[in-house]
Amino acid sequence: MGRSTHSSRRTTGAPHEETAITTAARPVAVVTGASSGIGEEFARRFAARGHDLVLVARREDRLTVLGDALAAEHGVSVTVLPVDLADPGGPAEVAAGLRRRGLRADALVNSAGFGTYGPFATEDPARIAAEVQVNVVALTVLSRLLLPDLVAAPAGVLVNVASTAAYQPGPSFAVYAATKAYVRSLTEAIWQEHRGTALRVLSLAPGPTETEFFEVAGSDRFRVGQVLTVAQVVDVAFRALDRRDPPPSVVAGRRNAVAAALAGALPRRLVLRVAGRLTGE
Numbered sequence: 655m656g657r658s659t660h661s662s663r664r665t666t667g668a669p670h671e672e673t674a675i676t677t678a679a680r681p682v683a684v685v686t687g688a689s690s691g692i693g694e695e696f697a698r699r700f701a702a703r704g705h706d707l708v709l710v711a712r713r714e715d716r717l718t719v720l721g722d723a724l725a726a727e728h729g730v731s732v733t734v735l736p737v738d739l740a741d742p743g744g745p746a747e748v749a750a751g752l753r754r755r756g757l758r759a760d761a762l763v764n765s766a767g768f769g770t771y772g773p774f775a776t777e778d779p780a781r782i783a784a785e786v787q788v789n790v791v792a793l794t795v796l797s798r799l800l801l802p803d804l805v806a807a808p809a810g811v812l813v814n815v816a817s818t819a820a821y822q823p824g825p826s827f828a829v830y831a832a833t834k835a836y837v838r839s840l841t842e843a844i845w846q847e848h849r850g851t852a853l854r855v856l857s858l859a860p861g862p863t864e865t866e867f868f869e870v871a872g873s874d875r876f877r878v879g880q881v882l883t884v885a886q887v888v889d890v891a892f893r894a895l896d897r898r899d900p901p902p903s904v905v906a907g908r909r910n911a912v913a914a915a916l917a918g919a920l921p922r923r924l925v926l927r928v929a930g931r932l933t934g935e
């Protein structure tokens with residue numbers, strides 16, 4: 655058994671200083687977006703599977719409450735890294751936070767992300783820039799920075815959270831859907847590049863899921879498809895990862911998977927027309 659201390663030494667100064675930590679003897683799971691929703695559920699599951707955790711998001715208070723609870727419940731060590739991934743230096747800050755503590759990532763879940771809703775012509779340029787930075791750039795750079803650790807791990811895991819929006823363009827949430835198409839494409843390519851290694855790579859596509867996502871987006875007009883809970887979505891991910899030969903990507907929810915497959919098979923004009931109707935274009 656490894657050590658299970660969860661230090662409660664906390665920084666209170668600069669916003670990017672991080673909280674406490676310990677030496678890890680268990681595998682380490684790094685989860686972005688761990689302060690809420692799907693990322694939080696991944697953190698719970700990895701702790702239950704005996705992983706130490708590195709929790710990343712902006713809301714340090716939430717990460718700390720979660721980390722304390724999981725350390726107490728599962729005897730794992732938890733590092734809280736309050737980092738803004740819309741900041742171009744965010745991913746390097748996360749990687750440096752691990753290095754400083756001598757931690758190596760065995761698993762990385764990139765769940766941090768958000769959506770914007772509305773006609774592209776009226777989207778706030780600063781907000782869509784942040785959306786691309788968090789959903790695309792930070793996910794890409796953090797995957798790249800931690801990949802050597804994941805490849806060296808005896809049973810490395812990389813999960814990038816895409817969306818069913820990755821499977822067709824999204825009229826009225828054009829930028830969001832485009833970011834998720836990128837996540838799926840990137841992740842599937844990384845999957846292929848690591849065939850035959852111990853690293854398991856998965857693009858996870860949730861449909862509408864009960865989280866703070868729609869509140870943050872300011873609209874639930876793109877809440878289209880079969881609604882699942884975070885537990886159901888994360889179950890789908892672990893079921894895929896636990897297979898002997900995990901697939902490059904998985905869609906959560908049978909009806910969502912059928913819709914995604916249809917979107918890939920039907921004529922583009924038809925797909926766009928239907929997508930536009932469904933999302934209130």
Ligand SMILES: NC(=O)c1ccc[n+]([C@@H]2O[C@H](COP(=O)([O-])OP(=O)(O)OC[C@H]3O[C@@H](n4cnc5c(N)ncnc54)[C@H](OP(=O)(O)O)[C@@H]3O)[C@@H](O)[C@H]2O)c1
Binds near residue numbers: 737859866
């Ligand atoms: N819910 C859905 O219907 C749905 C469907 C398909 C895909 N997804 C995807 O699932 C992932 C998780 O979303 P969710 O549903 O769990 O939504 P959520 O409850 O709103 O969680 C989003 C997480 O991302 C973090 N985050 C957002 N901006 C950040 C930033 N600038 N820096 C660091 N962390 C940031 C948030 O933490 P802080 O605010 O504390 O920073 C939060 O932990 C996202 O990638 C989303 O696109 C969600």
